[in-house]
Amino acid sequence: MTRSLPFAGASLGLPGRYYTEPEIYQRELKTLWRSSWQWVGRVEDLAAPGDYLTCMLGEEPILVLRDEQGELVALHNVCPHRGARLLSEARGNCKMLQCPYHAWTFDRQGQLVAVLQPKWFPDLDKSQISLARARVECWGGFVFVNPDAEGESLGEYLAGYPDYLAGWGERWEDLREVARTSYEEPINWKFIVENYVEDYHFTIAHARSLVPLFEVQNIRTLPTGRHIPILVPYVSEPPADPATFRHWEQHRPSYQGFIFPNMMINTGKSGCSVWRVTPLGPERSRLETIHYQTPGQYAAEPYLPESWAEVMEEDFAVCRLLQQGVGSRAYQVRSLAEEHELGVSHFHQVLAQYL
Numbered sequence: 001m002t003r004s005l006p007f008a009g010a011s012l013g014l015p016g017r018y019y020t021e022p023e024i025y026q027r028e029l030k031t032l033w034r035s036s037w038q039w040v041g042r043v044e045d046l047a048a049p050g051d052y053l054t055c056m057l058g059e060e061p062i063l064v065l066r067d068e069q070g071e072l073v074a075l076h077n078v079c080p081h082r083g084a085r086l087l088s089e090a091r092g093n094c095k096m097l098q099c100p101y102h103a104w105t106f107d108r109q110g111q112l113v114a115v116l117q118p119k120w121f122p123d124l125d126k127s128q129i130s131l132a133r134a135r136v137e138c139w140g141g142f143v144f145v146n147p148d149a150e151g152e153s154l155g156e157y158l159a160g161y162p163d164y165l166a167g168w169g170e171r172w173e174d175l176r177e178v179a180r181t182s183y184e185e186p187i188n189w190k191f192i193v194e195n196y197v198e199d200y201h202f203t204i205a206h207a208r209s210l211v212p213l214f215e216v217q218n219i220r221t222l223p224t225g226r227h228i229p230i231l232v233p234y235v236s237e238p239p240a241d242p243a244t245f246r247h248w249e250q251h252r253p254s255y256q257g258f259i260f261p262n263m264m265i266n267t268g269k270s271g272c273s274v275w276r277v278t279p280l281g282p283e284r285s286r287l288e289t290i291h292y293q294t295p296g297q298y299a300a301e302p303y304l305p306e307s308w309a310e311v312m313e314e315d316f317a318v319c320r321l322l323q324q325g326v327g328s329r330a331y332q333v334r335s336l337a338e339e340h341e342l343g344v345s346h347f348h349q350v351l352a353q354y355l
């Protein structure tokens, strides 16, 4: 499925305008953010009939709800009368979906059931009108939506990634949210991804935070389909510093990695930290970090919120530097480390399929 990069030339990487120009940003919204599977939430957030969540996938408002049969339904959150956004709350429970503009009302399958002043619409056949469908599927308790009604299943899209994550050995369905933080940064979303999928920066940016914990030389980047699993082994000797020792594991590595286009997973001894990147503009992004634990992990060691703050700031600091350099005529990517920046070139190849 890989074809050569339209933007590959004398230098590696994307031209600088891919990180700054509104035109490129719009193209991304109209291609990859419209037609890929994206992580939107957890099944336990949608436990009862009528529970819903809303989200923006690219520029498209989407809602996911549980119907009376217990199935998840994904719909475009846009009224077919004149196009108003239907639901505005991030989460809630509904019996019906009623448009706030002229009160057209839809059932939980998105079927139009009532119209205000029906006599004013003599030719309207309600049975022919419903909300546009998106697709929803789950893996490991994570809910994914594809705004496109057609195309490959989530299983095909994930291309074996769940087999890699099974190595962690915990039941992914048992994870429950224990904390979340949201960051907004003046950084193009692709710089956040690129920094995440390479470990060449570890010894500089994370000299104090991650290097004492992980065997940095032996991190393995394992591109799989559109995605980038990253296996991170711990140092073999127990770290002396108690704060670092708390995260250290003897018998298994940290299963980390990127699921294109918006999800980053980081397993650890006492839980799993899952990050979601959302583009907010050509030079602005949101990163939500959500921390999960199984009941057993929570009982053994409840999550401590300070454990990730330092690493996040170390990464945002270097990404801000990239955003500051990218507008320069001198901006270029001259060479990439064979293994330890492999994720960057793989990500660019995947982007090329969409752009």
Ligand code: FES
Binding pocket: 079, 080, 081, 082, 083, 084, 099, 100, 101, 102, 103, 104
């Ligand atoms: S736009 Fe929704 S009822 Fe008119």
Ligand SMILES: [Fe+2]
Binding pocket: 195, 196, 201, 205, 206, 314, 315
């Ligand atoms: Fe980093």
